[in-house]
Amino acid sequence: MNAAETQKTADFLKALGEFNRLSLVYELCRCESSQNAMCLCECCSVDASVVSRHLKVLAERDIVTFDKVGREKTYRLNRNEVATQLRELADLIENKDCKRGHHDV
Amino acid sequence: MNAAETQKTADFLKALGEFNRLSLVYELCRCESSQNAMCLCECCSVDASVVSRHLKVLAERDIVTFDKVGREKTYRLNRNEVATQLRELADLIENKDCKRGHHDV
DNA sequence: GCTATAATTGCACGATTGTGCAAATATGCA
DNA sequence: TGCATATTTGCACAATCGTGCAATTATAGC
Numbered sequence: 001m002n003a004a005e006t007q008k009t010a011d012f013l014k015a016l017g018e019f020n021r022l023s024l025v026y027e028l029c030r031c032e033s034s035q036n037a038m039c040l041c042e043c044c045s046v047d048a049s050v051v052s053r054h055l056k057v058l059a060e061r062d063i064v065t066f067d068k069v070g071r072e073k074t075y076r077l078n079r080n081e082v083a084t085q086l087r088e089l090a091d092l093i094e095n096k097d098c099k100r101g102h103h104d105v
Numbered sequence: 106m107n108a109a110e111t112q113k114t115a116d117f118l119k120a121l122g123e124f125n126r127l128s129l130v131y132e133l134c135r136c137e138s139s140q141n142a143m144c145l146c147e148c149c150s151v152d153a154s155v156v157s158r159h160l161k162v163l164a165e166r167d168i169v170t171f172d173k174v175g176r177e178k179t180y181r182l183n184r185n186e187v188a189t190q191l192r193e194l195a196d197l198i199e200n201k202d203c204k205r206g207h208h209d210v
Numbered sequence: 211g212c213t214a215t216a217a218t219t220g221c222a223c224g225a226t227t228g229t230g231c232a233a234a235t236a237t238g239c240a
Numbered sequence: 241t242g243c244a245t246a247t248t249t250g251c252a253c254a255a256t257c258g259t260g261c262a263a264t265t266a267t268a269g270c
Contacts, residue, residue, distance in 0.1 A: 006128055010121070019108075019115045023111055025198070046258085048216080049259085050259055070216090072267095086194055087195045092134065094185065094188040141247095143245090155228070159228090175236095176236060
């Protein structure tokens with residue numbers, strides 16, 4: 001596990017590991033269709049600018065994707081990608097394959 | 106998903122979502138046996154006090170457990186618990202069961 | 211064109227966080 | 241008892257982060 005990969009995984013987890021951002025993810029999880037930011041604002045009681053910034057962080061980590069329709073941006077959760085990343089980490093931690101190779105740097 | 110649960114999950118992810126802490130987790134992942142903090146220090150180039158604090162955070166979130174043997178504390182990764190939490194989140198996000206219940210607060 | 215709405219950006223602020231160093235504490239061993 | 245080693249704690253500091261507000265940009269509709 002090199003440093004760059006570790007950093008990338010840490011950034012991914014950190015993006016999810018904040019209350020309002022995780023709330024946004026849960027909110028998007030509940031929605032079958034894409035949602036614009038104004039709609040998502042309602043799920044966490046913060047300013048629209050804050051939601052905008054949180055969504056940007058989530059998008060940077062590929063946790064959400066958006067389409068621009070008119071003046072709105074509609075966001076959707078990258079369900080498969082996020083779930084896959086979490087499961088890969090779970091597999092690594094549960095250790096299917098790394099117990100033997102001690103200190104194989 | 107109530108606020109307390111959301112906060113708990115966010116705290117768990119935040120604990121994993123820091124470079125040196127995740128490095129410690131990976132290091133423990135590589136080790137079949139428990140490791141004391143001094144040994145773990147070697148995997149991230151920071152002061153022993155920093156490692157001590159990071160391990161405390163990981164222990165608070167039940168990511169690692171420790172035994173005290175003499176003046177040493179030996180840490181081990183809670184593989185199953187951590188993997189389970191990650192998989193549960195993955196399942197939730199991939200949405201086996203919540204798509205229908207819109208706004209079921 | 212003008213106005214209303216959606217979203218972003220700049221700025222400021224307080225809170226939290228990661229860190230190193232030195233001191234303190236705890237324990238093993240001679 | 242005294243010294244060495246493992247770990248924690250107190251302190252300080254810089255950096256990051258989450259936030260609100262006001263201003264700005266982008267776009268739809270009149």
